[in-house]
Amino acid sequence: MLSEKIEKLINEQIRNELFSGYLYLSMSAYLSSINLNGYANWFRIQAQEERDHAMIMYNYVLRAGGRVELLAIEQPKTDFSDLGEVLKDTLEHEKKVTAMIYNIMDVANAEKDYKTIQMLNWFVDEQVEEEENATENLEKYNMLGQDKKALYLLDKEMGARVYTPPAILTAAE
Numbered sequence: 001m002l003s004e005k006i007e008k009l010i011n012e013q014i015r016n017e018l019f020s021g022y023l024y025l026s027m028s029a030y031l032s033s034i035n036l037n038g039y040a041n042w043f044r045i046q047a048q049e050e051r052d053h054a055m056i057m058y059n060y061v062l063r064a065g066g067r068v069e070l071l072a073i074e075q076p077k078t079d080f081s082d083l084g085e086v087l088k089d090t091l092e093h094e095k096k097v098t099a100m101i102y103n104i105m106d107v108a109n110a111e112k113d114y115k116t117i118q119m120l121n122w123f124v125d126e127q128v129e130e131e132e133n134a135t136e137n138l139e140k141y142n143m144l145g146q147d148k149k150a151l152y153l154l155d156k157e158m159g160a161r162v163y164t165p166p167a168i169l170t171a172a173e
């Protein structure tokens with residue numbers, strides 16, 4: 001069983017992960033509109049990963065005997081000034097998500113809820129990777145983004161990303 005407090009926090013985090021997916025899909029749509037199709041691909045896959053994150057928590061709540069309650073997802077930002085703004089927003093957003101995960105971890109620790117801690121450990125690792133990727137994307141852009149030829153190559157590189165579902169999710173289904 002899950003405590004009421006933990007169940008509520010995880011349900012909110014399911015919403016937050018879905019919101020992340022919504023935000024990244026909105027960024028992808030914007031990037032398509034300015035013909036950065038490689039970056040649009042990268043963010044479309046990122047959106048898919050966020051839905052996976054939501055489903056990992058969704059599955060966990062069910063397995064732990066809790067009740068999944070889906071909450072309203074707010075509208076994401078739809079207008080961006082350029083690619084640089086998208087990449088900056090992404091890093092900021094991932095830092096916020098890390099803080100959210102740490103907050104749930106604090107509560108799980110206080111409650112000695114070891115199974116939730118175990119589940120959250122996956123997200124702690126994932127956030128290290130997410131912040132790393134977002135930082136790298138922003139740094140590359142800051143270094144090379146003003147050069148049109150370099151931007152063309154960066155866009156191509158981003159277009160090579162392919163979606164792979166996380167093992168934790170495929171194992172559970």
Ligand SMILES: [Fe+2]
Pocket residue numbers: 017020049050053097
């Ligand atoms: Fe996420």
